[in-house]
Amino acid sequence: MKRKTLALSLLLSAAMIGMSGTVFSDDDNKKGGFLGNWFGGNKPGVAAIDNPQYLEECGSCHFSYQPGLLPARSWKKIMAGLDDHFGENAELPAEDAKVFENYLTKNAADHSSYKRSQKIMKYMQPGDTPLRISKTRYFLKEHDELSRKMVQDNSEVGSFSKCEACHTQAAKGSFEENEIRIPGFGRWEDD
Numbered sequence: 001m002k003r004k005t006l007a008l009s010l011l012l013s014a015a016m017i018g019m020s021g022t023v024f025s026d027d028d029n030k031k032g033g034f035l036g037n038w039f040g041g042n043k044p045g046v047a048a049i050d051n052p053q054y055l056e057e058c059g060s061c062h063f064s065y066q067p068g069l070l071p072a073r074s075w076k077k078i079m080a081g082l083d084d085h086f087g088e089n090a091e092l093p094a095e096d097a098k099v100f101e102n103y104l105t106k107n108a109a110d111h112s113s114y115k116r117s118q119k120i121m122k123y124m125q126p127g128d129t130p131l132r133i134s135k136t137r138y139f140l141k142e143h144d145e146l147s148r149k150m151v152q153d154n155s156e157v158g159s160f161s162k163c164e165a166c167h168t169q170a171a172k173g174s175f176e177e178n179e180i181r182i183p184g185f186g187r188w189e190d191d
C-alpha cells in the first residue's frame with residue numbers, strides 16, 4: 001500500500017469507529033457480546049435494591065424504583081423537591097432524605113455497569129435531567145408500540161410509572177422481554 005492510501009484508510013477506519021460509538025443501534029446485544037464484555041456493561045437489567053429502608057419508604061406509594069434507572073443529577077432534583085412530588089407531599093425527615101440521596105446518587109445510572117442503566121444514559125442528552133424514568137428517551141423508544149388501551153385506559157395499569165404491572169421481575173431489576181405480561185393482554189410478543 002502506498003503511504004497516502006494507508007493514511008487515508010486509517011483515517012476512514014478511525015472515523016467509522018468513532019461513528020459506531022454515537023449511532024443509536026437497535027441491536028440490544030442480549031448477552032453483552034464482545035463490546036458489552038469489553039466495556040463491562042454485560043450485567044443484565046439494573047442493579048437490585050439493597051437498602052431495605054429505601055425499599056420501604058420510597059416504595060410506600062409506588063414501585064420502588066432502582067437507583068440505576070436515572071442519573072445522579074435527576075435523583076438530586078427529585079430529592080430536593082419531595083414537598084411537591086408529582087402533586088403529592090413525600091417529605092422525609094432530613095436525615096433519612098440525606099441517606100437515600102447518597103444511596104441513589106452512588107448507585108445511579110451514570111455510575112452503573114449494568115446494561116439497562118448504560119442504555120438509559122446512552123440515549124440521554126448531556127444536559128437532560130428527567131424527573132421521570134418514563135420520560136427518558138430510552139424509555140420512550142422502548143415503549144412506543146404500546147397503546148392507550150394497554151396502559152392509561154387499562155384499569156390494572158393506569159400509567160407507565162407502574163413498571164411492576166407489566167414487568168413481572170421488575171423488583172429484581174430485570175426487564176427481559178420474555179418476562180413481560182400486560183394485564184388483560186398477556187405475554188408481549190415482539191416481531
Ligand code: HEC
Pocket residue numbers: 057058059060061062065078082085086088089090100131132133134135159160161162
Ligand atoms: C406520598 C406518596 C409518594 C411517596 C412516599 C413517594 N412517591 Fe414517588 N411518586 C408519587 C406519585 C403520585 C408519582 C407519580 C406517579 C404517576 O404518574 O403515576 C411518583 C413518581 C415517582 C417517580 C417517577 C416515575 C416515572 O414515571 O418514571 C420517581 C422516580 C419517584 N416517584 C421516586 C420516588 C422516591 C425516590 C421516593 C422516596 C424518596 C418516592 N418517590 C416516594 C408518590 C410518592
Ligand code: HEC
Pocket residue numbers: 028069116133134142143145146150151157159160161162163164165166167175176177180182188190
Ligand atoms: C403497560 C406495560 C408496561 C409498563 C407499565 C412498563 N413497561 Fe417496560 N416494556 C413493556 C413492553 C411491552 C416492552 C417491550 C417493548 C418492545 O420490545 O417493543 C417493555 C420494554 C422495557 C425495557 C426494555 C427491555 C428489553 O429487553 O429490551 C425496559 C428496560 C423497560 N421496559 C423498563 C420499564 C420500566 C423501568 C418501567 C416503569 C418506569 C416500565 N418499563 C413500565 C411494557 C411495560
